[in-house]
Amino acid sequence: MARIIGGLTTSHIPSIGNATPREDQLRDDPYWSPFFSGYDKAREWLDHAKPDVAVVIYNDHGLNFFLDAMPTFAIGAAAEYRNADEGWGIPTIPPFRGDQELSWHLINSLVADEFDITMCQEMLVDHGFTVPMSLFWKNNSYGNVRTIPVCINTVQHPNPTPARCYKLGQAIGRAIESWDEDVRVVILGTGGMSHQLDGERAGFINKKFDLMCMDKIVNEPEVLAKLSTHELVRQAGAQGSEFILWLAMRGALSGKVTKVHSNYHIAISNTATGLMVLENAA
Numbered sequence: 305m306a307r308i309i310g311g312l313t314t315s316h317i318p319s320i321g322n323a324t325p326r327e328d329q330l331r332d333d334p335y336w337s338p339f340f341s342g343y344d345k346a347r348e349w350l351d352h353a354k355p356d357v358a359v360v361i362y363n364d365h366g367l368n369f370f371l372d373a374m375p376t377f378a379i380g381a382a383a384e385y386r387n388a389d390e391g392w393g394i395p396t397i398p399p400f401r402g403d404q405e406l407s408w409h410l411i412n413s414l415v416a417d418e419f420d421i422t423m424c425q426e427m428l429v430d431h432g433f434t435v436p437m438s439l440f441w442k443n444n445s446y447g448n449v450r451t452i453p454v455c456i457n458t459v460q461h462p463n464p465t466p467a468r469c470y471k472l473g474q475a476i477g478r479a480i481e482s483w484d485e486d487v488r489v490v491i492l493g494t495g496g497m498s499h500q501l502d503g504e505r506a507g508f509i510n511k512k513f514d515l516m517c518m519d520k521i522v523n524e525p526e527v528l529a530k531l532s533t534h535e536l537v538r539q540a541g542a543q544g545s546e547f548i549l550w551l552a553m554r555g556a557l558s559g560k561v562t563k564v565h566s567n568y569h570i571a572i573s574n575t576a577t578g579l580m581v582l583e584n585a586a
């Protein structure tokens with residue numbers, strides 16, 4: 305049977321996508337060093353964990369979906385996913401392998417479980433997906449990992465609530481664990497932490513709230529799932545609402561969850577960055 309071996313979270317700021325090709329040179333750079341050094345332990349964990357599949361829960365920021373038609377939940381069912389420059393000047397990186405059979409199993413299970421999914425047989429993936437993959441798989445060494453993009457709207461209100469995203473994650477967990485193939489699956493939740501890119505509160509960061517979230521998400525995620533959308537925006541900033549992607553990831557971990565590693569750093573660009581490695585024991 306398929307097994308969910310853990311969950312990973314990371315911020316996905318576009319400027320990281322421009323920095324990753326120069327990571328080795330930037331290791332001594334005071335701006336980048338406290339950020340990149342956090343990823344060594346995560347990569348070590350991945351080297352041992354050896355996932356076959358990565359389910360990447362992210363948000364599209366206007367590359368594949370735009371304001372004219374914005375699905376709440378969309379899942380990729382393609383053989384391959386490519387990125388393109390959505391306007392941040394991020395380099396195009398090698399395509400990502402899909403897993404069509406597991407994608408369709410996931411879509412079928414979720415619809416049966418009353419989640420109405422937009423199914424995408426073609427899908428471009430933006431920085432919300434590519435930056436985390438490049439961070440966890442250094443030098444874009446993700447060629448042996450099959451990926452399933454799970455895209456959640458955080459761009460145009462109404463966003464799905466934290467509770468709804470947590471429940472979606474639980475349904476994703478049930479679907480994967482009912483898949484009759486011996487694959488090791490890791491779940492990524494990307495985005496966050498507190499940030500607001502525009503408006504009166506541009507530059508807003510809330511360290512106290514972020515650290516509370518990183519603490520509670522390990523063993524008390526239900527507390528965070530009770531936040532309303534407005535309370536989350538108030539506490540984390542307009543774009544900090546991306547934290548619902550972390551909650552969806554956490555919902556999929558149904559076993560005994562332990563924190564292997566975390567790193568928190570203010571700031572890259574306008575954003576507080578958070579990295580977590582959560583192990584999910586059967």
Ligand code: DHB
Pocket residue numbers: 316317318319365495496499501543572573574575
């Ligand atoms: C930034 C952060 C994001 O999450 C994003 O999607 C785009 C930009 C930033 O801090 O620059």
Ligand code: FE
Pocket residue numbers: 316365432495496543546
């Ligand atoms: Fe974002």
